[in-house]
Amino acid sequence: MDVVVWVVEGTWRACVHAARNLTPPGSRVVLLHVTAPDVPGAAHGAFAGLLGRGHPERDPGLQVEEFAEVAARHLLDVAAAELELPATAVNRHGRPEEEVVAAAEGAGLLIVARDGDRDRLGPRSLGHATRFVVDHAPCPVLLVWPEQAPGIESIPPPPR
Numbered sequence: 001m002d003v004v005v006w007v008v009e010g011t012w013r014a015c016v017h018a019a020r021n022l023t024p025p026g027s028r029v030v031l032l033h034v035t036a037p038d039v040p041g042a043a044h045g046a047f048a049g050l051l052g053r054g055h056p057e058r059d060p061g062l063q064v065e066e067f068a069e070v071a072a073r074h075l076l077d078v079a080a081a082e083l084e085l086p087a088t089a090v091n092r093h094g095r096p097e098e099e100v101v102a103a104a105e106g107a108g109l110l111i112v113a114r115d116g117d118r119d120r121l122g123p124r125s126l127g128h129a130t131r132f133v134v135d136h137a138p139c140p141v142l143l144v145w146p147e148q149a150p151g152i153e154s155i156p157p158p159p160r
Helices: 012-022 038-051 061-081 095-104 128-136
Strands: 002-006 026-035 089-093 110-114 141-142
Touching: 002 012, 002 089, 002 095, 012 110, 012 141, 026 095, 026 141, 061 089, 061 141, 089 095, 095 110, 110 128
Parallel strands: 002 026, 002 110, 026 089, 110 141
Antiparallel strands: none
């Protein structure tokens, strides 16, 4: 079985621990990070629009892309070391929710972490991208809390 583990800054450790503890023997593990185009795109746009027409060699977006790549590789390396299982590290580029769903095609399990409001149980504990992934994943999804889950007393009262 292929197990895809979505590695995201801030919540990756819970996903890696779940994979280490729950992955069946003989499974292939893929540590997946997605680099979104937002920040490099903003740097490219600001440079082109305001600062650097005619000087593409000074585009700060290129340096931002390079920094993002280095940060992603470092995060995947740290996650792989903590996983303590053989794994393939993959860094994709694009809209995270779309890239994660595409990477999960054919997988036996996708492990993701809650990334929204973590003070109470409920649907707001999922951010936009994670909600999309949970709703569209082409395989079973294991949804983990990045820290201790709140108690059931945190469930909001029913609407009137």
